[in-house]
Amino acid sequence: xxxxxxxxxxAVRRIxxxxxxxxxxxxxALGISASYLNLIxxxxxxxxxxxxxxxxxxxxxxxxxxxxxxxxxGAEAIRRRLADPLFAGLSVDRTQIExxxxxxxxxxxxxxxxxxxxxxxxxxxxxxxxxxxxxxVREAIEKWxxxxxxxxxQAELLADELRLASPDLYGAITDRLRTRHxxxxxxxxxxxxxxxxxxxxxxxxxxxxxxxxxxxxxSFAAAYQLAELEAGDQIAALVKGADFSERASEKLYxxxxxxxxxxxxMMPYARFCGRVRQPAMM
Numbered sequence: 001x002x003x004x005x006x007x008x009x010x011a012v013r014r015i016x017x018x019x020x021x022x023x024x025x026x027x028x029a030l031g032i033s034a035s036y037l038n039l040i041x042x043x044x045x046x047x048x049x050x051x052x053x054x055x056x057x058x059x060x061x062x063x064x065x066x067x068x069x070x071x072x073x074g075a076e077a078i079r080r081r082l083a084d085p086l087f088a089g090l091s092v093d094r095t096q097i098e099x100x101x102x103x104x105x106x107x108x109x110x111x112x113x114x115x116x117x118x119x120x121x122x123x124x125x126x127x128x129x130x131x132x133x134x135x136x137v138r139e140a141i142e143k144w145x146x147x148x149x150x151x152x153x154q155a156e157l158l159a160d161e162l163r164l165a166s167p168d169l170y171g172a173i174t175d176r177l178r179t180r181h182x183x184x185x186x187x188x189x190x191x192x193x194x195x196x197x198x199x200x201x202x203x204x205x206x207x208x209x210x211x212x213x214x215x216x217x218x219s220f221a222a223a224y225q226l227a228e229l230e231a232g233d234q235i236a237a238l239v240k241g242a243d244f245s246e247r248a249s250e251k252l253y254x255x256x257x258x259x260x261x262x263x264x265x266m267m268p269y270a271r272f273c274g275r276v277r278q279p280a281m282m
Contacts, residue, residue: 006052009043010105015059016041022191030054038190042212043098072112075101081115090259091220091266096197099212104195133248140242140253148238148260154231155264162265169266170215173222177207181229185222187211200225220262227261235261 016026023041027034030051039045047055072078075097082092101108162172177183186206193199198221199208207225209218227235235257244250 006047007043008047009041010101012037012047012055013041014105015055017194019059029058041190043101072101072108078108078112081112084115087256090256091216091263093216095214096217099197099210099214099217133246133252136242136244136246136249137252137256140244141256146260148257150234151231151238151257151261152264152268154234155227155261156268158226158230159265159268170219170222173219173226173265177222177225177229183207183225185209185218187218197221198224216266219266223262223265224258226265227258231258231261 016023019026021029023037024034027037030037031054032051036045040047040051072081075094078097078101079092079094082090082097097108162169162176165175166172174185177185182205183200184206186208187210188208189211193208193210197210197213197217200206201208207222209221213221235254238257239250239253242250242253244253
C-alpha cells in the first residue's frame with residue numbers, strides 16, 4: 001500500500017557493500033546525511049519515495065527487491081527460534097536481533113536455515129552424524145536443567161559488588177574491567193566494526209562494541225567479558241565435564257555459559273526470585 005512505511009535497512013546495506021562504498025560516500029550519492037543513512041540501515045527510518053528513486057537510478061537495481069522478505073523471516077521469527085531451550089540464559093532482546101539482521105543479514109538468514117533444518121530433523125547426513133555440534137550441547141544444558149548453581153552464586157556476589165560500587169551497572173562493569181583487567185571499552189561506528197557487535201582486542205587492551213548496541217546490550221556484552229575473565233575456571237570445568245567429542249560443541253557450550261553468567265549479573269537469580277515470591281502487603 002502507498003501509505004505503508006518501507007523499512008529495508010538490510011537491503012540498502014547490501015547494495016552499499018556490493019558497491020564498495022562507505023556510508024559517507026553512499027549518503028553523498030543519495031543527497032542525504034551519513035547519519036540519516038545509518039538510521040535507514042538500522043531500520044530506524046523508513047525509505048522515502050525520493051530515496052528509493054535515487055537508489056534505483058544511481059545503483060542500477062530493481063526497487064521492487066526492497067520489499068522482499070526480511071532475513072530469517074524478520075526479527076519476530078528469529079526471536080521465536082531463540083526461545084529454544086538451547087539458547088536459555090542468553091539475554092537477546094528484539095533490539096539486538098534487529099541490529100543483527102541489519103548488520104549481517106546473510107548471517108541471520110544462515111542461522112534461520114540451519115536452525116529450521118535441524119528442528120525439522122532434516123539436517124542432512126553431516127548434521128545427523130557424530131559431527132552434530134548442537135545436540136550434545138542441548139543434552140548438557142538439559143542435564144543441568146539450565147541451572148548452574150555455582151555460576152549463579154558467583155554472578156550474584158559479583159552483582160552485589162558492582163551495585164555497591166555504583167548504581168549504574170554499565171559504569172561499574174566498565175570500571176571493573178579497567179581497574180582489574182586493564183581493559184577499556186571503546187564504542188566503534190558500524191563502518192569500523194561492520195561484521196561484529198563485540199570484539200576483544202588484546203593488543204590494544206580494548207573491548208570494542210558496536211555503536212548499534214543499545215544500553216542494555218552494551219551492559220550484557222561487558223558482563224559477558226567479565227564472565228570470561230572472572231568465571232573462566234568454573235566455565236572451563238563445566239565444559240571439560242561435559243566431555244564433548246567436538247571442539248565446536250565445546251565452544252558453543254562455553255558461549256552459552258558465559259551468556260548465562262552475564263545474564264545472572266544483570267538480573268541475579270536469587271534477588272529476582274525473592275521479589276517474585278514476596279507476598280503482597282495487606
